[in-house]
Amino acid sequence: MIALSAPLVEIHDIGPRFITKLKKLGIETVKDLLWHFPTRYEDFSQIYKIADLAPGQEATIQGVVKEIGGRRTWRRRLYLVETLISDESGSIRAVWFNQPYIKNILRPGRTANFSGKITITEDELYLSNPTYELLSEHSHHETKHTGRIVPVYPETKGLTSRGIRYLIKPILDTLQQLPEIIPQEILEKENLPLINKALRDVHFPKDIDDAVRAKKRFAFEDLFLLQLHNLLERLKLAQEKSVAIKIDIEEIKTLINRLPFKLTQSQKQSLWEILKDLEKNHPMNRLFQGDVGSGKTIIAAIAAVRTAHDGYQAAFMAPTEILARQHYNTLIKFFPNFEKGIVLLTSSESKIFYGHGLETDMKKTELKHIIAEGKINPVRNHVRAGAPEGPLGRTISNGVKIVIGTHALIQKNVRFGELALVIVDEQHRFGVDQRANLLKDKKIVPHFLSMSATPIPRTLSLTLFGDLDLSLITELPKNRKPIITKVAAPGNREKAYAFIRGQIKKGRQAFVICPRIEIANTNNHELPMNVTNIREISGKLAQIREARAVKEEYEKLSKKIFPDLRVAMLHGKMKPKEKEHVMKEFAERKSDILVATSVVEVGVDIPNATIMMIEGAERFGLAQLYQFRGRVGRGEHQSFCFLFTDSSAKTTRRRLKSIVEAKNGFELAEKDLQIRGPGEFLGEAQTGIPDLAMKALQNPELVKTARQTAYELLKKDRFLKNCPLLRERLNQFKKDIHLE
Ligand code: ADP
Numbered sequence: 185m186i187a188l189s190a191p192l193v194e195i196h197d198i199g200p201r202f203i204t205k206l207k208k209l210g211i212e213t214v215k216d217l218l219w220h221f222p223t224r225y226e227d228f229s230q231i232y233k234i235a236d237l238a239p240g241q242e243a244t245i246q247g248v249v250k251e252i253g254g255r256r257t258w259r260r261r262l263y264l265v266e267t268l269i270s271d272e273s274g275s276i277r278a279v280w281f282n283q284p285y286i287k288n289i290l291r292p293g294r295t296a297n298f299s300g301k302i303t304i305t306e307d308e309l310y311l312s313n314p315t316y317e318l319l320s321e322h323s324h325h326e327t328k329h330t331g332r333i334v335p336v337y338p339e340t341k342g343l344t345s346r347g348i349r350y351l352i353k354p355i356l357d358t359l360q361q362l363p364e365i366i367p368q369e370i371l372e373k374e375n376l377p378l379i380n381k382a383l384r385d386v387h388f389p390k391d392i393d394d395a396v397r398a399k400k401r402f403a404f405e406d407l408f409l410l411q412l413h414n415l416l417e418r419l420k421l422a423q424e425k426s427v428a429i430k431i432d433i434e435e436i437k438t439l440i441n442r443l444p445f446k447l448t449q450s451q452k453q454s455l456w457e458i459l460k461d462l463e464k465n466h467p468m469n470r471l472f473q474g475d476v477g478s479g480k481t482i483i484a485a486i487a488a489v490r491t492a493h494d495g496y497q498a499a500f501m502a503p504t505e506i507l508a509r510q511h512y513n514t515l516i517k518f519f520p521n522f523e524k525g526i527v528l529l530t531s532s533e534s535k536i537f538y539g540h541g542l543e544t545d546m547k548k549t550e551l552k553h554i555i556a557e558g559k560i561n562p563v564r565n566h567v568r569a570g571a572p573e574g575p576l577g578r579t580i581s582n583g584v585k586i587v588i589g590t591h592a593l594i595q596k597n598v599r600f601g602e603l604a605l606v607i608v609d610e611q612h613r614f615g616v617d618q619r620a621n622l623l624k625d626k627k628i629v630p631h632f633l634s635m636s637a638t639p640i641p642r643t644l645s646l647t648l649f650g651d652l653d654l655s656l657i658t659e660l661p662k663n664r665k666p667i668i669t670k671v672a673a674p675g676n677r678e679k680a681y682a683f684i685r686g687q688i689k690k691g692r693q694a695f696v697i698c699p700r701i702e703i704a705n706t707n708n709h710e711l712p713m714n715v716t717n718i719r720e721i722s723g724k725l726a727q728i729r730e731a732r733a734v735k736e737e738y739e740k741l742s743k744k745i746f747p748d749l750r751v752a753m754l755h756g757k758m759k760p761k762e763k764e765h766v767m768k769e770f771a772e773r774k775s776d777i778l779v780a781t782s783v784v785e786v787g788v789d790i791p792n793a794t795i796m797m798i799e800g801a802e803r804f805g806l807a808q809l810y811q812f813r814g815r816v817g818r819g820e821h822q823s824f825c826f827l828f829t830d831s832s833a834k835t836t837r838r839r840l841k842s843i844v845e846a847k848n849g850f851e852l853a854e855k856d857l858q859i860r861g862p863g864e865f866l867g868e869a870q871t872g873i874p875d876l877a878m879k880a881l882q883n884p885e886l887v888k889t890a891r892q893t894a895y896e897l898l899k900k901d902r903f904l905k906n907c908p909l910l911r912e913r914l915n916q917f918k919k920d921i922h923l924e
């Protein structure tokens with residue numbers, strides 16, 4: 185009996201060479217291997233007579249090897265093994281390339297199955313590279329490779345589907361019985377196979393139906409666990425205690441009326457949802473999504489101000505220093521009379537603002553001290569040592585209510601005295617589990633608001649963020665001038681350059697985005713096949729190549745096209761500090777053109793940039809193109825977006841044109857998903873999204889079912905008392921996803 189947890193090295197049939205290759209795929213235990221599922225199946229279940237074969241057919245024959253021989257082809261590049269096989273109806277040739285050892289296996293006189301494609305040359309049929317399997321007259325072993333439905337696995341160099349089948353089959357035959365974690369009645373209701381059958385069927389199914397049901401079971405299991413996890417998190421949250429922040433309608437009205445613009449309907453709606461959450465004495469856990477430029481910051485800022493006025497602290501975290509500073513400036517600009525203390529705390533800056541133009545730099549240690557004290561003891565702290573003289577010194581002794589900084593800084597070493605609200609900007613890039621980290625060991629849990637401009641289709645957000653509530657901004661502020669968007673052929677490039685030059689002469693700035701480099705398709709089989717790994721590794725390769733592409737484009741633009749202008753570049757291989765520096769210089773108009781990959785910061789507001797030129801536009805997802813475009817059109821000047829593509833295909837152009845018509849990013853994200861499928865959609869910017877979500881996207885119905893099922897189960901059995909195995913598995917699952 186083999187245990188699921190057994191390391192493969194302990195299985196004596198598996199040699200060290202296999203072990204090394206498997207390790208490359210992240211496969212080390214029996215479980216890893218058995219959960220390495222086929223990507224597809226070949227139906228070789230019917231055995232054909234040689235005389236009945238037709239060209240183009242995929243078929244299995246059973247025959248005797250009559251002759252076999254090998255030779256190099258005339259260019260000596262390939263080694264060819266050729267054989268003649270016959271059954272009682274006739275004979276056929278089969279050829280293999282570069283597998284000389286086959287000569288030693290398929291000796292004349294042996295009987296074997298051959299599965300593969302029937303090919304034709306000069307009127308003669310032959311089998312090209314067929315899968316073969318020797319049959320012995322004495323044993324009645326089930327076949328693995330031929331004469332059945334055959335699994336085809338994601339492969340890597342030197343480890344073929346054949347090799348994997350060879351490993352898996354005997355293990356399946358001697359595997360221990362696995363405990364069933366999903367309650368029987370659920371499996372019955374959903375018509376899903378039990379685990380032991382499912383595992384067998386997913387690799388060696390009797391027919392395609394069985395294979396499909398087996399795969400569905402595993403997808404369901406993952407989604408079901410995820411949904412259970414989400415629902416349990418929600419229930420837990422409802423029991424945690426947090427500070428209730430009162431809604432003060434008059435104050436909110438005043439704040440809003442003082443803004444230099446009118447809030448959009450979506451903004452008002454979102455603000456209301458957030459305020460209603462804050463009013464409760466258990467923590468908010470809300471995802472706030474809206475396109476680039478849709479005005480999320482001001483809404484979050486109002487929530488922070490309300491929290492402060494109610495006597496508590498709010499932390500506002502941004503992914504970069506530039507964004508942190510931008511948020512700080514936004515708050516100061518829109519709430520110039522706010523007297524409760526706004527702090528900017530990044531690795532290079534630390535300052536404090538107390539309304540009415542009172543602003544001063546302050547040592548970090550001192551600032552952190554004030555933040556940690558929370559409600560200041562009025563007697564002891566009446567005059568703080570080291571606090572500046574004058575009105576600012578006096579106000580500082582009242583503490584600090586709003587702290588703005590980068591994620592790293594606030595998470596690591598700032599303690600808060602009375603934190604009631606945490607706002608995290610561009611959350612998606614930092615994983616969903618930050619909340620957990622941030623809130624460790626807290627008796628009173630702060631309300632949590634995370635903001636993202638990445639439009640995530642509804643199915644996906646339900647799956648992934650099912651434990652969060654959602655607020656959406658679906659419209660841009662009215663005053664925005666529509667961005668003039670053109671899909672352009674390479675012939676227009678010179679014109680575009682001339683246009684850019686003209687805009688820069690007028691004082692504007694431009695982005696040039698380099699094409700995305702595709703890696704996954706070119707040498708897929710050389711990459712480890714575990715999907716997460718593929719994404720990670722191809723992501724890294726793409727980064728390296730993209731850096732090269734950016735450098736080339738940069739050379740061209742700065743030396744040949746615009747030698748008189750200030751051109752800067754930005755790519756993913758640069759260190760965070762370098763990136764920050766480049767963005768800062770661009771924001772301060774110290775460069776005219778920024779050549780970049782898709783890393784160009786999401787949230788940075790550069791109202792003076794009016795041109796977004798995208799090379800190789802067809803290689804980007806619609807949602808991503810839309811986001812690029814959102815980086816211009818934020819100021820008073822008319823903005824332009826040029827989508828350059830070499831492709832003249834109608835479909836490509838139509839796809840690109842849909843950006844021109846789209847109302848918002850969500851609509852596009854859905855469309856993108858339909859056109860390009862989940863793999864492509866998730867492949868790019870959205871790294872960090874677990875594979876589970878991929879499955880979810882492919883099957884929204886299954887997500888719904890899993891969700892409903894989880895809900896009903898918890899309604900009956902809140903603590904899963906009757907399903908101890910499921911509960912145990914869920915704990916493991918929790919650990920696993922927190923590691924992602
Ligand atoms: P994002 O949602 O991408 O974070 P921001 O909050 O940075 O967007 O807002 C983009 C710009 O739009 C800011 O300069 C902000 O002041 C401005 N803004 C926000 N709301 C409105 C509105 N209702 N009308 C006009 N301008 C707005």
Ligand code: MG
Nearest residue numbers: 480481609787
């Ligand atoms: Mg933003």
